[in-house]
Amino acid sequence: MDSSSDKDLHDLLTKLRQKYAVMGQDMASxxxxxxxxxxxxxxxxxxxxxxxxxxxxxxxxxxxxxxxIYHQITELYFNLVLWELDQIVDKTDLDETFFNARLDRVIRYFQNLCSSFDIMSEGMEREQFLMFRMSLLPASGFQSAQYRMIEIKSTDMINLVDPVSRPSYTSRDVKDHLEKLYWRSGATELATGKKTLTLQQFEQKYMKEFLELGARHSTKNILRVYESRFAGKPEVVSRMREYDLLANVYWPLSHMKSAARYLQKDPEDIKATGGTNWQKYLPPRFQKIHFFPALWSEQEKAEWGRPAVEKALQRS
Ligand code: HEM
Known part of the structure; x- marks a missing residue:
């Protein structure tokens, strides 16, 4: 369109005048x-x-x-993930095309995070890391609230309960589920088995917010939207499975590779963490978090993370 023609300009001015008039404003000003x-x-x-x-x-x-900077980049990506999840769960006239398109975005963000994680695992000198990391204690990426929000918006809270308690847990109350979240049971001190300071501070700052968020999303999360609107649809199922793997196997494994590079071997090095027994806590096969458990066979769930590890071993 030639927007500089007199007629177009006149039309534009008319529309602008109407826009401001609606609000009782004078366009000329x-x-x-x-x-x-x-x-x-x-x-x-x-x-x-x-x-x-x-x-x-x-x-x-x-x-x-x-x-x-890499932590900040990751938080920005997490923010984009949350942005897409919110658009799905809040949309009143949701259809499959929109749902799939937004899940594709989430998948893309996580793929980028996984493929860029070597900025951490390869991109720093170990000697430097072990020194500066000590100055940052007890802070840890463990305290990323957005990471927990992604979990809460993706699935029912029961699926985030620690894997030991989960099978026998009958309560449907979000408050009870919150008590037993896998990361609360996991973040215990190597030496004493008590809650780490990292966890205590995180709980103090965010638990109230997580409870409210959990209650708000107990019937309005990605799993629920899938079950009520798109259950069994092949195009949706394949995306949900991919998202589940990326969030709960591939990203955790990319992340763990960094922990293994910097923290393994020397017991002194373990001090450079938020204090968890990370080798027992971080592996997906121990956490066994699946956002969408019904989309996996019992065997796939029992071997959670193993095929990805085997693939990675074949490549290296
Ligand atoms: C050299 C790089 C990194 C190392 C060595 C590392 C190490 C660790 C360790 C040992 C833990 C267990 C908790 C603790 O004891 O502190 C942890 C948890 C965590 N870290 Fe990192 N981390 C690194 C980079 C990152 C980055 C870039 C992020 C992005 C935000 C991140 C996010 C997380 C999250 C979300 C958890 C909790 C995981 C869960 O609960 O399953 N970490 N990290």
Whole structure:
């Protein structure tokens, strides 16, 4: 369209006048404002100066910057995942096309996170990591609230209960499920078996919010939307399975590779964590978290994570 033609301009002005009139506003005053307004710049739009002011290393080790920025990148991706999940669960006229398209986005974000994790597992000097990590205690990625929110919005809370209690758990109360979440039972100190300080601080800050979120999403999460609208549809099922694997096997395994690279062998190194017995806690085959358990056979659930590990071993 040639927007500079007189007729087009006239039409535009008419529409603008109507827009402002609806709100009881005078269009001319706004046009006057436009005359004086600055042009939008890229750096203002993306808040570049603010963005680049958010990395504040606690030590002089150069690789700590890699560590901070990659955590921030991950949190931004988690935020995008939550954005897509919200669009699915909040949509009133949801159809399969929309559901699949948004799940494809979630899958893409997780794939990117998995393929970029070597920035952590390969991209820092171990000696530097072990030094600067000690200055960050007891903070840990374990305290990522968005990671927990993704879990809560994806499935029923019972599916996030620790795998020992889960099979015999009869309560349908979200409050009870919250007590037994897998990560609350998992984050115990190596030496004493008590809750780690990392966990205590995380609980103090977020448990109330998680309870509210859990209650709000108990009937409105990805699993429930699937069951009520798209159960058994092959195009949907394949995406749900892929998402489940990415969130609960592939990302955890990419993440664990970093833990193995930096923390294995020397018992002293274990101090550079939030204090968990991570070798017992982190592996998907021990956590056994499936967002969509009905989409997996008993054997697949029992061997959760094993095929992915075998594939990775074949590649290396
Ligand atoms: C060199 C890199 C990393 C190492 C060595 C590492 C190590 C660990 C360890 C040992 C734990 C167990 C809890 C603890 O004792 O602190 C943990 C948990 C966790 N970390 Fe990392 N981590 C790394 C990078 C990241 C990054 C980039 C993220 C992104 C946000 C992240 C997010 C998490 C999450 C969400 C958990 C909890 C996992 C669960 O509950 O299953 N970590 N990490």
């Amino acid at each position: 706004y046009l006057d404002g436009l005359l004086h307004a600055d042009y939008l710049t890229y750096w203002d739009y993306v808040h570049l100066d603010t963005l680049l002011s958010l990395q504040n290393p606690k030590t002089q080790f150069p690789d700590e910057k890699v560590f901070i």
